[in-house]
Amino acid sequence: MWVVVGVVLVPLYWTLVASLTPENRLFGTPSLLPGRLVLDHYRALFEARDFWIPIRNSLVVAGLTTLLSVTLGSACAYALARMAFPGKTLTLALVLAVSMFPQISIVSPLYLVLREVGLLNTYPGLVLPYMTFAMPLTIWLLVGFFRQLPADLEEAAFMDGAGRLRTIWEVVLPISAPGLATAAILTFLYSWNEFLFALSFAMGPERYTVPVAIALFRGQYQVPWGEILAAAMVASVPVAVIILVAQRRIVSGLTAGAVKG
Amino acid sequence: MTRTIAPGTASETRLAWMLAAPALAVIVLVALGPILWTFWESLHLHDLRMPWLGRPFIGVANYAEVLRDVRFWSALGHTTVFVVTSVSVELSLGLVLAILLDRITRARGLVRTAVLVPWALPTVVAALIWRFMVESSSNWLSDPVMAWVPLVLADAWKTTPFVAILLLAGLQTIDRSLYEAAQVDGATAWRQFTAITLPLLRPALLVAALFRILDAFRVFDLVFVLTGGGPGTATEPIALYTFATLLQHLQFGLGAALSMIVFALAFIIALAAIRLFGGRAFLERAA
Numbered sequence: 157m158w159v160v161v162g163v164v165l166v167p168l169y170w171t172l173v174a175s176l177t178p179e180n181r182l183f184g185t186p187s188l189l190p191g192r193l194v195l196d197h198y199r200a201l202f203e204a205r206d207f208w209i210p211i212r213n214s215l216v217v218a219g220l221t222t223l224l225s226v227t228l229g230s231a232c233a234y235a236l237a238r239m240a241f242p243g244k245t246l247t248l249a250l251v252l253a254v255s256m257f258p259q260i261s262i263v264s265p266l267y268l269v270l271r272e273v274g275l276l277n278t279y280p281g282l283v284l285p286y287m288t289f290a291m292p293l294t295i296w297l298l299v300g301f302f303r304q305l306p307a308d309l310e311e312a313a314f315m316d317g318a319g320r321l322r323t324i325w326e327v328v329l330p331i332s333a334p335g336l337a338t339a340a341i342l343t344f345l346y347s348w349n350e351f352l353f354a355l356s357f358a359m360g361p362e363r364y365t366v367p368v369a370i371a372l373f374r375g376q377y378q379v380p381w382g383e384i385l386a387a388a389m390v391a392s393v394p395v396a397v398i399i400l401v402a403q404r405r406i407v408s409g410l411t412a413g414a415v416k417g
Numbered sequence: 418m419t420r421t422i423a424p425g426t427a428s429e430t431r432l433a434w435m436l437a438a439p440a441l442a443v444i445v446l447v448a449l450g451p452i453l454w455t456f457w458e459s460l461h462l463h464d465l466r467m468p469w470l471g472r473p474f475i476g477v478a479n480y481a482e483v484l485r486d487v488r489f490w491s492a493l494g495h496t497t498v499f500v501v502t503s504v505s506v507e508l509s510l511g512l513v514l515a516i517l518l519d520r521i522t523r524a525r526g527l528v529r530t531a532v533l534v535p536w537a538l539p540t541v542v543a544a545l546i547w548r549f550m551v552e553s554s555s556n557w558l559s560d561p562v563m564a565w566v567p568l569v570l571a572d573a574w575k576t577t578p579f580v581a582i583l584l585l586a587g588l589q590t591i592d593r594s595l596y597e598a599a600q601v602d603g604a605t606a607w608r609q610f611t612a613i614t615l616p617l618l619r620p621a622l623l624v625a626a627l628f629r630i631l632d633a634f635r636v637f638d639l640v641f642v643l644t645g646g647g648p649g650t651a652t653e654p655i656a657l658y659t660f661a662t663l664l665q666h667l668q669f670g671l672g673a674a675l676s677m678i679v680f681a682l683a684f685i686i687a688l689a690a691i692r693l694f695g696g697r698a699f700l701e702r703a704a
Binding site for chain 1: 542
């Protein structure tokens with residue numbers, strides 16, 4: 157088992173070492189034992205390249221996407237999980253179908269619309285397209301979550317004469333934190349990692365998200381590998397922290413049978 | 418099944434729709450509307466480099482052009498090769514990893530955390546890590562055949578954990594007493610695997626396969642960063658070709674036809690998988 161863990165983690169270790177190795181020794185004989193380590197690449201990343209800008213962009217876009225899709229998605233998911241209304245099965249099928257949309261097939265109309273309404277290269281111009289994967293993901297996860305909540309509490313509230321809305325607000329919401337947290341974590345991860353929409357709709361460096369900024373790094377004469385790998389490590393930090401803190405929730409979310417890889 | 422707690426009155430129906438409407442409106446606005454527009458666009462000549470041509474209706478001419486296009490067919494071929502190799506590698510390795518994860522008794526959380534990290538990394542980061550490792554030790558990226566190796570390896574490195582987690586959940590639903598009974602009957606470990614584990618794991622395997630096939634079919638980030646579709650167009654998948662047609666050549670009509678073909682193929686894959694799985698069972702399991 158430890159061999160497997162080793163194999164999984166070696167590329168990350170290699171990257172970490174390389175990101176701390178001076179540029180002129182980067183392409184020497186690969187060695188797993190680091191020689192002299194320097195912070196040059198990280199310094200260049202934040203001073204010369206101002207990598208804070210893509211980090212801020214990514215945080216804002218992923219944060220807003222998560223907020224919007226969990227707020228609207230949880231209301232929708234509750235109705236789908238707990239209430240009977242005509243058109244419900246169709247709605248579920250629709251949400252499932254949209255979660256399987258290939259992103260590339262809606263890039264062109266989204267581009268034309270965003271251009272028309274002046275939202276290219278803006279935060280809303282990324283948050284809205286991100287809803288195409290975030291909203292189905294959130295709804296799907298939360299429908300599963302609400303369905304397995306015990307119904308007794310809600311029934312008791314109805315017995316006491318509370319209406320549906322009051323029951324949701326005072327009974328369901330307080331015990332929904334785990335489900336909402338799982339949905340929020342996964343939505344944030346997917347938004348933080350998204351590339352195609354960000355590449356298509358963020359036109360300038362001042363709006364690049366972290367993945368786009370890293371992918372489009374250019375040096376004056378050659379590929380600036382040191383800085384690229386330092387940036388890769390920086391982009392991985394929030395992800396690693398999320399996994400460390402929320403591994404259990406993520407696993408339960410994934411195995412709800414709802415999430416695409 | 419759903420339990421409706423309050424009586425299904427008219428006000429209850431209205432409230433349900435009020436709760437569902439905002440999210441559904443967003444989905445219609447950003448996903449359903451656009452896909453219909455893509456279809457409309459695909460029937461028109463629309464070239465952003467030549468705005469004076471306007472946007473005349475040209476029927477299925479864009480589709481005809483795509484079908485005559487050699488680069489389209491090779492992109493489709495590349496996508497198929499990538500889907501078949503990467504998904505079979507990931508399902509086999511994922512199964513092995515799931516069985517290992519199922520066996521360990523100590524430090525489970527730690528091990529699961531470690532194997533989940535590659536899955537959660539941005540694909541762009543995974544692609545760059547592998548590009549660096551390959552570039553610093555070989556010339557594979559300039560070889561049209563060998564360039565596939567890092568693509569499949571990087572994809573497997575990143576997504577096998579996801580497959581393993583799905584399969585592990587399936588493994589844990591298998592009743593342990595089945596293995597005990599098999600042992601009493603003197604069945605070998607291999608026999609137990611083929612007679613108990615594999616058949617009972619079938620639903621989990623199918624779900625994992627569906628998600629991975631759909632995902633590998635629309636592969637974009639990984640190739641864009643790792644090989645750029647090259648050398649030449651030797652590793653260019655369909656999503657990358659569509660992207661180039663749209664946002665580099667600005668041929669929106671033609672690109673829309675490509676987009677619709679990608680969409681239709683993804684739809685067919687999903688329908689086939691769901692049919693294999695049983696449609697109703699799929700919806701109920703998932704929701």
